[in-house]
Amino acid sequence: MTTALFNLDSYQTQATAVVTAITENHLELDQTLFYPQGGGQPGDQGWITTSSARLEVIDTIKGETPNSILHCIKGDTQQLYVGDSILMEIDWPRRYQLMRMHSCLHLLCSLIPKGVTGGSVGLEKSRLDFDLGEAKLDKELLTQQLNLLIQTAASVTTLAISDAELTQQPELVRTLSVQPPRGTGSVRMVKIDGVDLQPCGGTHVANIKEIGIATISKIENKGRRNRRIHLLLEPQS
Incomplete structure (x- = not known):
């Protein structure tokens, strides 16, 4: 252990x-x-x-x-x-970039109330896949919404809830293909104050203002219902 x-x-x-x-x-x-x-x-x-x-x-x-x-x-x-x-x-610069990216993906997830079918946190670009059905997305509007959220400078914290509590609140689990691990008695949650709350074991920034400027670079069709959204972040000086 x-x-x-x-x-x-x-x-x-x-x-x-x-x-x-x-x-x-x-x-x-x-x-x-x-x-x-x-x-x-x-x-x-x-x-x-x-x-x-x-x-x-x-x-x-x-x-x-x-x-x-x-x-x-x-x-x-x-x-x-x-x-x-x-x-x-x-390797701190690498880790910090991944923290910024991962936190920004949580913001993106909060803007699209659909199930997540996949995702990847990357250094240069990241992505989330959503089961959108017939819903339409606009990358310029999403970019604007993301950056408005980032400017709110919401804090990011972690907390734990019991397996039973998570089972009673299935809406907290956004991923359709992978369920958060259960069996230890508690599940780690990442909370972006006033914005998002979901199970996550990853590393995150302490405040979303650290993300900087985000851009939705591309939205791809990946099947009849699935849409892949690509995310970029501006380098920090």
Whole structure:
């Protein structure tokens, strides 16, 4: 089991940990800042430093057992041993861009009251797929609505509700193909104050003003009912 520090503070960039398991190209730690790929968000990258080496983390994924997180190391791990203390450092510019993108996708989701059939959080562009039926969308209007929302500077927080509470409020689950994990007794929710509330395990900005300027670049037909909406963000200085 790995303690997920990224759920406690998505802005923390460095921390120490202890190696708990090693395979040829993967490390497990007792706690981690590295977000594992899931929910459309890529796994974190960064570095792990020991007393004798600095190793590059090229991806982070979930392990086979519950709450297991694997750090994918470039090269081998022969210089590491179980019980070693290490310093971990995430690639912060990359993580922060993904946080901005992911939060903006939640805003987009709040503007379109339809089921989400897929999505992807990317560095250069992101997307959400919606089951729109016969509904029509206009990318210029959506762009305007997104940026008006961003200007409200709403705070972003997390909370937990019970499995039973989520079952009683099915409208909170926007994804049609994937249900949030149940069975641990509680489900992590991401709340954008006055705008959106939905289950999510990803990392987000603390305030939506950090997203900056957003643009809906394209809306594609992906079947009779499905529409794919592409999102871009302006680079931050």
